[in-house]
Amino acid sequence: MKKYSLDDCLIIDLDKHHSDRKGNLSVVENGLTLPFDVKRVYYLYDVPGGESRGAHAHRELSQFIVAASGSFSVTLTDGNERRTFFLNRPYKGLLVRPGMWRDLDDFSSGAVCMVLASDIYKEEDYIRDYEEFLDFRRNV
Numbered sequence: 001m002k003k004y005s006l007d008d009c010l011i012i013d014l015d016k017h018h019s020d021r022k023g024n025l026s027v028v029e030n031g032l033t034l035p036f037d038v039k040r041v042y043y044l045y046d047v048p049g050g051e052s053r054g055a056h057a058h059r060e061l062s063q064f065i066v067a068a069s070g071s072f073s074v075t076l077t078d079g080n081e082r083r084t085f086f087l088n089r090p091y092k093g094l095l096v097r098p099g100m101w102r103d104l105d106d107f108s109s110g111a112v113c114m115v116l117a118s119d120i121y122k123e124e125d126y127i128r129d130y131e132e133f134l135d136f137r138r139n140v
């Protein structure tokens, strides 16, 4: 498994198809948009103001996080450096590579956090303890 760095986690602009007076449409297509194929989509919503989510890392999972509605912040760390991304547009998303601890907070009311993931749900892929995460980073 490649050891990814924070620089591998970046904002990707999606295609945005305009339609005068009828709104917009953005597309994610396997083989074109992301450096992984999407096997699962899930979304967070009704997150109470002031609440935070995440607080874990994944061993092998890659994700693409989009503010489908509203806004929130995603803070990533590789154990050394920390970077915060503010997501507030449905046509931009954050690529999160394996081995990054993430915290999501500052959810606006009505925010929908849509996550496109490279694999199905596997609890064994989660690292939920920060010390264990640092250990993982040292040994990966």
Ligand code: TYD
Pocket: 040, 042, 044, 052, 053, 054, 055, 056, 120, 121
């Ligand atoms: P979790 O990933 O801990 O949420 P967050 O990191 O956003 O706070 O998931 C919360 C619960 O939902 C947990 O009990 C596992 C379950 N879950 C699934 O069953 N399938 C999934 O694809 C995801 C992402 C979570």
